[in-house]
Amino acid sequence: MPNQTLGMPTDRKVGLAKALPDITQLALRLGLAGIFWSAARTKVEGAMTISENTIFLFAEEYRLPLLSPEFAAYLTTYAEHLLPLALVFGIGTRAAAFGLLIMTLVIQIFVYPAAFASTHLGWMALALAVIAYGPGRFALDQLLFGRRAS
Numbered sequence: 834m835p836n837q838t839l840g841m842p843t844d845r846k847v848g849l850a851k852a853l854p855d856i857t858q859l860a861l862r863l864g865l866a867g868i869f870w871s872a873a874r875t876k877v878e879g880a881m882t883i884s885e886n887t888i889f890l891f892a893e894e895y896r897l898p899l900l901s902p903e904f905a906a907y908l909t910t911y912a913e914h915l916l917p918l919a920l921v922f923g924i925g926t927r928a929a930a931f932g933l934l935i936m937t938l939v940i941q942i943f944v945y946p947a948a949f950a951s952t953h954l955g956w957m958a959l960a961l962a963v964i965a966y967g968p969g970r971f972a973l974d975q976l977l978f979g980r981r982a983s
Contacts, residue, residue, distance in 0.1 A: 858969025862926065865959040866917035869933055873913030876906070883910055895944050912936060920963070923972020930963035 876887040883906055891909075892902035900908070912932060919929035934957060941953045968974045 855969040859971045861962050862920040866920040869913045870917040876910040897943055923968040923974050926968035926974050927964050930960045934960035
């Protein structure tokens with residue numbers, strides 16, 4: 834009979850402990866993806882039609898330097914849809930997290946500089962953790978590329 838502590842056989846505890854890093858990496862990916870996916874969905878009408886309000890916000894409130902409001906609206910909206918999907922499926926995971934880290938830095942520097950401690954620091958922490966530790970076992974990267982993806 835296996836050694837039982839806290840009502841769970843030891844071999845199950847070991848299995849859970851071994852899976853915990855991969856579960857954590859999945860949670861990091863999903864957490865970061867959820868933040869940006871939610872933001873992306875506010876920028877469109879229907880499936881993927883950029884709303885007039887989005888163009889207005891980029892022209893009047895966000896005012897990113899070097900980019901036209903229309904280009905910035907489309908670029909941001911598509912990135913906020915595609916990069917979270919990449920994170921959810923775990924494909925190009927580190928690159929997707931890096932893209933969202935760059936977006937966070939742009940938002941922090943040019944759009945909402947007062948939101949560092951309350952919002953952007955957490956987003957950056959999630960992105961940096963995904964970049965540093967990779968996708969984990971529960972990712973297409975792992976399936977396609979094996980250990981090199983980790």
